[in-house]
Amino acid sequence: MPDTLKVQEKAQPLLKVTDLAVRFGEVRAVDGVSFTIAPGETLGLVGESGSGKSTVGRAILQLVRSSGGTVELDGTDLGALNGERLRTMRRKMQVVFQDPRGSLDPRMRISAILAEPLVIHGLRDKTAMADRVRDLMRLVGLHDDMADRFPHQISGGQAQRVAIGRALALEPALIVADEPVSSLDVSIQAQVMNLLADLRASLGLSMLFIAHDLAVVRHISDRIAVMYLGQIVELAPRDRIYAKPLHPYTRSLLSAVPVPDPARERARKRIILEGDPPSPDNPPPGCPLSSRCALRRELGDPAECEKRRPALTETALGHHVACHFARE
Amino acid sequence: MTVSGPARSPDRPLLHLDDLHTSFAQGAIVAVEGIDLRVGAGESVGLVGESGCGKSAAAKSILRLHDPRNTRIGPGRILFEGRDLLQLSDEGMRKIRGREIAMIFQDPMTALDPVMTVGDQIAECLDAHERLSATARKARILELMKLVGIPSPATRMRCYPHQFSGGMRQRIMIAIALSCRPKLILADEITTALDVTLQAQVLELIRSLRDSMQLATIMITHDLGVVAGMTDRVYVMYAGQIVETAATDDLFARPAMPYTWGLLRSAPDLEAPVVERMVPIEGMPPSLADPPSGCRFAPRCPYGREICERAAPPLAPNPVSGPEHAARCWGTQQVKGGGWLIGHDWRAPNSDTPTSGKAGTNA
Numbered sequence A: 001m002p003d004t005l006k007v008q009e010k011a012q013p014l015l016k017v018t019d020l021a022v023r024f025g026e027v028r029a030v031d032g033v034s035f036t037i038a039p040g041e042t043l044g045l046v047g048e049s050g051s052g053k054s055t056v057g058r059a060i061l062q063l064v065r066s067s068g069g070t071v072e073l074d075g076t077d078l079g080a081l082n083g084e085r086l087r088t089m090r091r092k093m094q095v096v097f098q099d100p101r102g103s104l105d106p107r108m109r110i111s112a113i114l115a116e117p118l119v120i121h122g123l124r125d126k127t128a129m130a131d132r133v134r135d136l137m138r139l140v141g142l143h144d145d146m147a148d149r150f151p152h153q154i155s156g157g158q159a160q161r162v163a164i165g166r167a168l169a170l171e172p173a174l175i176v177a178d179e180p181v182s183s184l185d186v187s188i189q190a191q192v193m194n195l196l197a198d199l200r201a202s203l204g205l206s207m208l209f210i211a212h213d214l215a216v217v218r219h220i221s222d223r224i225a226v227m228y229l230g231q232i233v234e235l236a237p238r239d240r241i242y243a244k245p246l247h248p249y250t251r252s253l254l255s256a257v258p259v260p261d262p263a264r265e266r267a268r269k270r271i272i273l274e275g276d277p278p279s280p281d282n283p284p285p286g287c288p289l290s291s292r293c294a295l296r297r298e299l300g301d302p303a304e305c306e307k308r309r310p311a312l313t314e315t316a317l318g319h320h321v322a323c324h325f326a327r328e
Numbered sequence B: 001m002t003v004s005g006p007a008r009s010p011d012r013p014l015l016h017l018d019d020l021h022t023s024f025a026q027g028a029i030v031a032v033e034g035i036d037l038r039v040g041a042g043e044s045v046g047l048v049g050e051s052g053c054g055k056s057a058a059a060k061s062i063l064r065l066h067d068p069r070n071t072r073i074g075p076g077r078i079l080f081e082g083r084d085l086l087q088l089s090d091e092g093m094r095k096i097r098g099r100e101i102a103m104i105f106q107d108p109m110t111a112l113d114p115v116m117t118v119g120d121q122i123a124e125c126l127d128a129h130e131r132l133s134a135t136a137r138k139a140r141i142l143e144l145m146k147l148v149g150i151p152s153p154a155t156r157m158r159c160y161p162h163q164f165s166g167g168m169r170q171r172i173m174i175a176i177a178l179s180c181r182p183k184l185i186l187a188d189e190i191t192t193a194l195d196v197t198l199q200a201q202v203l204e205l206i207r208s209l210r211d212s213m214q215l216a217t218i219m220i221t222h223d224l225g226v227v228a229g230m231t232d233r234v235y236v237m238y239a240g241q242i243v244e245t246a247a248t249d250d251l252f253a254r255p256a257m258p259y260t261w262g263l264l265r266s267a268p269d270l271e272a273p274v275v276e277r278m279v280p281i282e283g284m285p286p287s288l289a290d291p292p293s294g295c296r297f298a299p300r301c302p303y304g305r306e307i308c309e310r311a312a313p314p315l316a317p318n319p320v321s322g323p324e325h326a327a328r329c330w331g332t333q334q335v336k337g338g339g340w341l342i343g344h345d346w347r348a349p350n351s352d353t354p355t356s357g358k359a360g361t362n363a
């Protein structure tokens, strides 16, 4: 793991997000977020609903205006582009959303949905188009006889395959997958996750994979970033974050996921987070977790937590954590 | 805390669904087909399976919550403390709902009334069944809100549902369910829409209430993690039928049939090693308007043999674990052409060549 990590950090990142901030009025939806994604790498972005994950994704895709920071793709600052040059760069990034059916036009046949991005980007030749649509369908594991169906005539898992096929039509370098399997049964989730893992391997895709818990992203991510109230509180290589979580929020998230084994489940120690997450238009002063933090309680409520916001600091190779007191 | 050790299905259960059928659309969709399910007093039972398998249809039948115009409940019996609820008048059912059996749903926002204060909603069942003075009524509301962990109840009781977070709304639903002190709670995917941290809070709450109030619960869920931590016995449901039932410990230690194996293999386990590929159940559950004629799981089953497509297996005791553990699978039954899965270790690779290789259609 440390070796691959070095290679990834040396290579020029495909995506570089620096100090990104997005505000909606008083709401600081994203509050100083930085990370990189290397070519071929998958970064899992995890946090409770409302923590700002989708807004990070939308700011990267330039679908929402940021109030600070930069997003660079292949070394180009996207915020500085407009017109044709922005459109060209945007083609390299595609998105897959949570609600597979809601993201497909109900009046279009599957073949037309897959052809649409090709048409928009100027492909005119009928035979080339049909070939490409058939290739895409095979790529995402859809039978040829699905081409003439409408979205309501296919299952949720199949609809998500169509959405993935549409995202791949223009051969992007980066996929932003925003909770792509959250609305599917776990038995079906695994089908779609395997498809994404295969595509990543065969096409060399980079991925920002957004999820609301740590179970879904585990097998597919190279690194994991954990978000809380608009900030990244921990970022580490996958195997480290599950084996040695350092941030008290990550620890509670991990301990909250039930395991499918009665004996182990009974013996598990839960670190229950008290109450609800605070509202992002009125975050606590200092550390965003200070109002609910189990570690702080354990230490006798040190004032430091409410005074200063802890910076995201590297504590071991590639392992970053934002907490005044977190230690191995 | 859940009791460990073998949980026997109760001889004189609080609730007994006896060969229950529920169908929609003039019988064209049979969502519940001959279910036998028992819940003892104070017992916690899990009902687990993929979406569309009939779990909610079964639970709503118990309280007669379906639209009567397109729903037929029966044949079958719903015995509650020995009485068949299907024989009761609508008036008789009203006395059962909330007071004897209460139901909590996945989405509190659609179950709550948006223009009524939560205090009034918590008191609705009390108002219908008990004559309380204004002071006693308020005291009971505050007591219930405190019980489910809603901070500053005296001010919060005058708020409306949209002023609460998702986790708090689910607590309000629990307070409403508890208000008339029922003996049985039907909890239908109550934590599915919540974040894991809130799910942990709500499950902890249910656990403590259950112990202190001697409540029986049916936990309906598709999450085997929730089943593992919250139940004494489990019923696995597939395509309208119970396909396996056992004490929770026994089900996880010795699952008998391929559908349960599929659910277990695809359940995320944060403590297990990372794998390259996850193990899905191929395909998807059948439409209940036109289920397969043999074993309903056969089109997706990697272990199927010739007999599976020819005939529907009964729910029969599993020879390995004893009479309290039953499975609906020819592979576990000692009949001609069957029995090839008896004692099979589900973690071992499948050496069986599927004969019904139709699993190819992806979901």
Ligand SMILES: Nc1ncnc2c1ncn2[C@@H]1O[C@H](COP(=O)(O)OP(=O)(O)O)[C@@H](O)[C@H]1O
Residues within 6 Å of the ligand: A024, A027, A028, A029, A047, A048, A049, A050, A051, A052, A053, A054, A055, A056, A280
């Ligand atoms: N278009 C918008 N207008 C106003 N507030 C928004 C908008 N989009 C998101 N928010 C707010 O920003 C915060 C982060 O939201 P989001 O990025 O959707 O979180 P997540 O994806 O982690 O659930 C939330 O408080 C949300 O209510």
Ligand SMILES: Nc1ncnc2c1ncn2[C@@H]1O[C@H](COP(=O)(O)OP(=O)(O)O)[C@@H](O)[C@H]1O
Residues within 6 Å of the ligand: B024, B025, B029, B031, B049, B050, B051, B052, B053, B054, B055, B056, B057, B058, B070, B287, B288
């Ligand atoms: N009111 C209804 N009318 C027609 N079909 C219904 C109705 N309610 C449920 N169904 C069908 O019954 C089957 C079982 O549904 P449900 O009980 O909701 O499954 P589960 O709760 O296991 O996800 C599904 O195929 C569903 O479409």
Ligand code: SF4
Residues within 6 Å of the ligand: B257, B258, B259, B295, B296, B297, B298, B299, B301, B302, B303, B304, B305, B308, B313, B328, B329, B330, B331, B332
């Ligand atoms: S009866 Fe046959 S098809 Fe059905 S679960 Fe058992 S082995 Fe599979």
Ligand SMILES: [Mg+2]
Residues within 6 Å of the ligand: A053, A054, A055
């Ligand atoms: Mg989101």
Ligand SMILES: [Mg+2]
Residues within 6 Å of the ligand: B055, B056, B057, B188, B189
């Ligand atoms: Mg349901």
